[in-house]
Amino acid sequence: xxxxxxxxxxxxxxxxxxxxxxxxxxxxxxxxxxxxxxxxxxxxxxxxxxxxxxxxxxxxxxxxxxxxxxxxxxxxxxxxxxxxxxxxxxxxxxxxxxxxxxxxxxxxxxxxxxxxxxxxxxxxxxxxxxxxxxxxxxxxxxxxxxxxxxxxxxxxxxxxxxxxxxxxxxxxxxxxxxxxx
Amino acid sequence: xxxxxxxxxxxxxxxxxxxxxxxxxxxxxxxxxxxxxxxxxxxxxxxxxxxxxxxxxxxxxxxxxxxxxxxxxxxxxxxxxxxxxxxxxxxxxxxxxxxxxxxxxxxxxxxxxxxxxxxxxxxxxxxxxxxxxxxxxxxxxxxxxxxxxxxxxxxxxxxxxxxxxxxxxxxxxxxxxxxxx
DNA sequence: TTGACAATACCGTCCAGACGGTACAGTAAG
DNA sequence: CTTACTGTACCGTCTGGACGGTATTGTCAA
Numbered sequence: 001x002x003x004x005x006x007x008x009x010x011x012x013x014x015x016x017x018x019x020x021x022x023x024x025x026x027x028x029x030x031x032x033x034x035x036x037x038x039x040x041x042x043x044x045x046x047x048x049x050x051x052x053x054x055x056x057x058x059x060x061x062x063x064x065x066x067x068x069x070x071x072x073x074x075x076x077x078x079x080x081x082x083x084x085x086x087x088x089x090x091x092x093x094x095x096x097x098x099x100x101x102x103x104x105x106x107x108x109x110x111x112x113x114x115x116x117x118x119x120x121x122x123x124x125x126x127x128x129x130x131x132x133x134x135x136x137x138x139x140x141x142x143x144x145x146x147x148x149x150x151x152x153x154x155x156x157x158x159x160x161x162x163x164x165x166x167x168x169x170x171x172x173x174x175x176x177x178x179x180x181x
Numbered sequence: 182x183x184x185x186x187x188x189x190x191x192x193x194x195x196x197x198x199x200x201x202x203x204x205x206x207x208x209x210x211x212x213x214x215x216x217x218x219x220x221x222x223x224x225x226x227x228x229x230x231x232x233x234x235x236x237x238x239x240x241x242x243x244x245x246x247x248x249x250x251x252x253x254x255x256x257x258x259x260x261x262x263x264x265x266x267x268x269x270x271x272x273x274x275x276x277x278x279x280x281x282x283x284x285x286x287x288x289x290x291x292x293x294x295x296x297x298x299x300x301x302x303x304x305x306x307x308x309x310x311x312x313x314x315x316x317x318x319x320x321x322x323x324x325x326x327x328x329x330x331x332x333x334x335x336x337x338x339x340x341x342x343x344x345x346x347x348x349x350x351x352x353x354x355x356x357x358x359x360x361x362x
Numbered sequence: 363t364t365g366a367c368a369a370t371a372c373c374g375t376c377c378a379g380a381c382g383g384t385a386c387a388g389t390a391a392g
Numbered sequence: 393c394t395t396a397c398t399g400t401a402c403c404g405t406c407t408g409g410a411c412g413g414t415a416t417t418g419t420c421a422a
Contacts, residue, residue: 051383139351
């Protein structure tokens with residue numbers, strides 16, 4: 001079900017994200033995506049019959065890879081459901097450090113039509129509910145969740161406002177609070 | 182210096198923001214903006230000689246109105262510089278409740294070219310530095326700042342994920358921490 | 363006072379190019 | 393024969409922006 005060799009589909013998705021990052025979220029054209037992916041335009045439209053479908057796939061792809069990373073992080077430590085908040089925090093912290101161009105694809109989808117973000121909304125709400133069922137102090141959960149959301153939005157907008165120590169301060173504070181629950 | 186009657190310029194800016202919210206950030210056209218503002222396209226181009234200039238103005242406008250609101254909030258309570266974090270938190274909290282369509286204009290600017298957000302980055306960094314100089318506990322400041330950033334990004338993306346009580350929990354937590362400093 | 367001119371604040375039209383998408387013939391692999 | 397494309401040609405639409413015009417108001421010398 002997963003683990004293909006780099007298919008055309010994957011190359012197109014990657015090319016679209018990279019391009020969105022280069023030309024700006026609202027200036028993504030099918031011709032340019034096809035060219036960057038090393039695929040003809042006909043080939044692109046064979047895989048994604050319409051631009052909207054491409055955008056949906058971009059969002060789905062982003063969500064899927066995040067989901068996988070979260071599951072991997074939870075598996076890496078003990079599967080005790082109790083510390084999945086800690087897993088979420090640490091995963092997000094690590095993601096802040098590195099590049100993740102796939103986020104640019106999400107912005108492209110947003111630019112095209114904000115409704116493409118509906119799956120993201122659903123995903124986040126589900127995640128929050130899961131976290132909620134596993135923690136006792138809801139106020140602290142909300143703070144942690146929102147801090148990460150803030151960090152994530154900064155990354156999305158390429159706003160490298162925070163110094164490393166500033167970010168770490170917030171993160172260690174969160175981790176300490178999460179551990180004491 | 183301020184307090185004009187609704188000039189063409191202002192009508193255009195407002196129309197652009199509203200339209201961005203309706204048609205999606207990446208689908209903002211000059212023709213549509215002109216029409217909605219009740220101005221001819223030539224008239225629009227007179228006020229904003231290029232689309233890029235419009236976008237810049239949209240961002241500037243957004244920043245300015247936020248700055249004004251923050252100053253007004255600080256003035257409303259005592260001008261003691263100590264509690265400007267509290268002012269920031271409460272202002273942001275109130276803004277979460279209400280509609281503020283001007284944010285859609287910022288997304289339109291982002292869609293066109295992410296560099297248009299540079300002024301936002303500068304503004305936020307300045308704000309953070311000011312807050313930093315007025316508080317003792319930097320870790321708690323960072324948490325508060327990032328929580329608000331998270332709230333703000335959700336509003337921007339129209340992600341009404343949080344229930345009112347969830348949001349209030351985070352906010353009252355923040356206010357309590359800010360007061361105890 | 364008046365006539366000449368200029369600046370301001372627009373209007374309405376036009377155009378070259380880019381875009382999403384279609385159509386279709388061909389092809390190489392399995 | 394089907395799948396997964398390639399390549400080319402094309403269509404209708406939309407877009408940013410250039411351009412020429414116009415009404416109003418102001419300025420200022422004679």
